Amino acid sequence: MLANLIGDRARSIGLPAAKRAAGVVTRLLPIPQPTLLVGPGASERLGHAVAGFGHHHVLVVTDAMIAKLGLHQPLLGALAAGGTPFTVFNEVTPDAPIPVIEKGIEAFKAAAADAIVAFGGGSVMDAAKVIGLAAANGRHPRSLVGYFRALHGPPPIYAVPTTAGTGSEVTVAAVISDPVNERKLVIADTRIVPKMAALDPSLMVGLPKPVTAATGMDALTHAVEAYLGYWNTAYSDRMALSATAMIFENLPLAYNDGANLAAREKMALASTYAGLAFTRANVGNVHAIAHQLGARYHTPHGLANAIMLPHVLRFSLPAATGRLADLAVRAKVGHEGEPTQELAERFLEAVDRLAAAVGIPRALDALREEDIPALAEAACWEADTNYPVPRRMTQEDCEAMLRAVLPRGKKAPVADQPEAARPRKAARKKKSAPAAAAGKTPRRRAAKTAKAA
Numbered sequence: 064m065l066a067n068l069i070g071d072r073a074r075s076i077g078l079p080a081a082k083r084a085a086g087v088v089t090r091l092l093p094i095p096q097p098t099l100l101v102g103p104g105a106s107e108r109l110g111h112a113v114a115g116f117g118h119h120h121v122l123v124v125t126d127a128m129i130a131k132l133g134l135h136q137p138l139l140g141a142l143a144a145g146g147t148p149f150t151v152f153n154e155v156t157p158d159a160p161i162p163v164i165e166k167g168i169e170a171f172k173a174a175a176a177d178a179i180v181a182f183g184g185g186s187v188m189d190a191a192k193v194i195g196l197a198a199a200n201g202r203h204p205r206s207l208v209g210y211f212r213a214l215h216g217p218p219p220i221y222a223v224p225t226t227a228g229t230g231s232e233v234t235v236a237a238v239i240s241d242p243v244n245e246r247k248l249v250i251a252d253t254r255i256v257p258k259m260a261a262l263d264p265s266l267m268v269g270l271p272k273p274v275t276a277a278t279g280m281d282a283l284t285h286a287v288e289a290y291l292g293y294w295n296t297a298y299s300d301r302m303a304l305s306a307t308a309m310i311f312e313n314l315p316l317a318y319n320d321g322a323n324l325a326a327r328e329k330m331a332l333a334s335t336y337a338g339l340a341f342t343r344a345n346v347g348n349v350h351a352i353a354h355q356l357g358a359r360y361h362t363p364h365g366l367a368n369a370i371m372l373p374h375v376l377r378f379s380l381p382a383a384t385g386r387l388a389d390l391a392v393r394a395k396v397g398h399e400g401e402p403t404q405e406l407a408e409r410f411l412e413a414v415d416r417l418a419a420a421v422g423i424p425r426a427l428d429a430l431r432e433e434d435i436p437a438l439a440e441a442a443c444w445e446a447d448t449n450y451p452v453p454r455r456m457t458q459e460d461c462e463a464m465l466r467a468v469l470p471r472g473k474k475a476p477v478a479d480q481p482e483a484a485r486p487r488k489a490a491r492k493k494k495s496a497p498a499a500a501a502g503k504t505p506r507r508r509a510a511k512t513a514k515a516a
Contacts, residue, residue, distance in 0.1 A: 105261035107137035114145020185229030216254030227330035228278025230338020264327035276421035281365030289340035309333035351446035360429035382454035
């Protein structure tokens with residue numbers, strides 16, 4: 064116990080200074096941005112563009128469901144029409160586990176490919192990035208974990224996202240999983256940013272509602288954490304604020320009417336803007352916790368982020384009031400000039416309402432009380448060593464937030480819960496006239512709505 068306290072103290076003193084120094088570097092680091100093709104049919108147009116680049120053989124990385132639905136057929140047809148040979152590797156599974164990456168590397172080598180098209184969600188795009196980087200360096204994916212661990216860059220990578228959430232089509236990172244050790248691994252290198260990406264809303268019209276909701280909230284988490292962290296720049300702020308505004312406006316539309324192409328396209332753009340924001344400014348405590356939940360329980364990343372986001376924002380409030388107030392204005396739940404504290408609180412309530420409106424559960428069914436200490440320890444370590452968070456969480460803080468999302472039957476009696484996890488019964492201030500006029504819902508009513516959803 065004493066060793067843990069000493070380590071915790073050392074981390075709280077030394078790591079913030081190191082991360083601030085790293086933040087100076089990230090502000091200066093040149094990060095490439097892909098050429099974007101946007102609108103219905105963009106995936107086919109990307110196929111024509113890639114065919115025109117003169118590649119000898121293209122590896123198309125995707126998953127079995129996309130292959131079954133044939134969503135990639137327009138792109139494949141464009142490659143064929145341009146005389147570009149290709150091989151389809153459709154074995155990517157959720158979380159991009161290392162054994163699948165190894166198969167992809169072998170497929171790349173067998174095809175003697177000199178380019179990769181990633182066609183799918185975040186796991187597909189991350190798998191494609193690692194396949195290309197590992198193949199170019201003749202190294203195992205584990206040896207590439209961390210920052211700039213490769214000597215050579217990958218062959219050209221092109222991306223076609225089929226969900227609006229991860230932003231991986233514009234990011235410097237790839238998250239894969241180690242199923243043996245139940246860990247998520249991050250590989251970061253500016254050279255794995257795709258050269259070109261197609262944001263094709265027609266590929267997203269058939270997404271199930273839960274996937275639309277979870278990926279949309281994932282994009283919101285990226286935008287919010289990028290804006291709240293202290294590695295932010297003027298550019299990342301613009302991208303994060305724009306993404307936040309677009310998500311609040313368009314996620315309910317895309318959720319309620321999956322065939323709404325305009326809303327789908329705006330969500331795809333919002334996801335990309337959020338990706339541009341966090342690839343420069345990084346993420347935070349929500350991701351640190353979500354990665355552990357994904358590794359331990361295979362919880363979809365977007366869903367884990369969506370469940371944890373309200374709790375981490377509440378925890379961050381004392382250190383990020385002004386920035387949360389900015390987000391409230393961009394989300395159109397308040398106006399400039401209103402009291403900062405009130406605006407910040409209103410943004411937290413708006414996040415609760417949005418999550419409830421798109422059916423995000425309040426609890427994580429897979430979570431077990433006995434796992435919480437280890438999950439919290441791993442999450443705190445990840446956050447301490449990687450993320451420029453506005454407020455550092457301790458082991459106790461993190462455990463309390465995790466216990467807040469335990470399923471009802473698994474929660475400890477209130478008297479046995481840490482103070483931070485106990486239900487809040489403090490009286491709230493009376494809402495201002497603008498808030499009341501806008502029909503804002505108190506948190507307890509939002510909770511009822513979420514429970515019904």
